Amino acid sequence: MGASGNPAAGGGVEQASYTTRFGSLNSFDKGGVELVNDDARHYAFSNVFDVASRSKPWEKVAVGKNMEYVLEAVRAEGISEWRTAAHDEFAVCLDGEVTLDLVKLNSSPLAEGSEGSVAIDGEPVGPRMGRVFLKRGHQALLPAGAAYRFTATVTGVMLIQTIAGPDTQFRWAEICQTV
Numbered sequence: 606m607g608a609s610g611n612p613a614a615g616g617g618v619e620q621a622s623y624t625t626r627f628g629s630l631n632s633f634d635k636g637g638v639e640l641v642n643d644d645a646r647h648y649a650f651s652n653v654f655d656v657a658s659r660s661k662p663w664e665k666v667a668v669g670k671n672m673e674y675v676l677e678a679v680r681a682e683g684i685s686e687w688r689t690a691a692h693d694e695f696a697v698c699l700d701g702e703v704t705l706d707l708v709k710l711n712s713s714p715l716a717e718g719s720e721g722s723v724a725i726d727g728e729p730v731g732p733r734m735g736r737v738f739l740k741r742g743h744q745a746l747l748p749a750g751a752a753y754r755f756t757a758t759v760t761g762v763m764l765i766q767t768i769a770g771p772d773t774q775f776r777w778a779e780i781c782q783t784v
Contacts, residue, residue: 721770
């Protein structure tokens with residue numbers, strides 16, 4: 606490079622060309638781990654669309670974990686049960702369109718120190734907080750102590766960031782590509 610930061614005379618900077626392809630439940634490449642300079646035993650790989658394609662509606666399958674925190678792949682299909690958690694959660698719509706209904710609970714059904722989301726029996730009691738319409742790439746907060754329910758008229762995929770709970774499914778041997 607010359608003093609001005611430009612390529613030296615006669616030289617040039619090669620421009621990289623990349624194509625971004627977004628996956629969906631109906632069209633995804635599973636992909637894999639491509640190592641440059643490391644040991645493949647240090648890595649595991651899963652694809653959220655692949656996991657959701659083999660899951661039951663609203664089943665919560667862990668696809669990432671950091672201490673007690675997990676990322677759950679969820680197949681969004683039909684109407685979910687009502688759920689609540691003692692901590693904030695985040696939901697990202699990766700495919701399809703999902704409606705999120707929120708209710709501020711009059712009293713919590715959660716046990717002291719509970720982690721992860723838990724199902725609520727029947728309809729939640731309390732004032733409605735609102736409704737959120739999620740499309741691909743949209744994220745919504747699932748507030749601590751609120752009840753929430755998802756509705757998907759077309760099958761889609763969601764990724765939920767939460768703390769592992771009683772309904773979190775761990776299927777590492779089934780979903781992860783390893784050496």
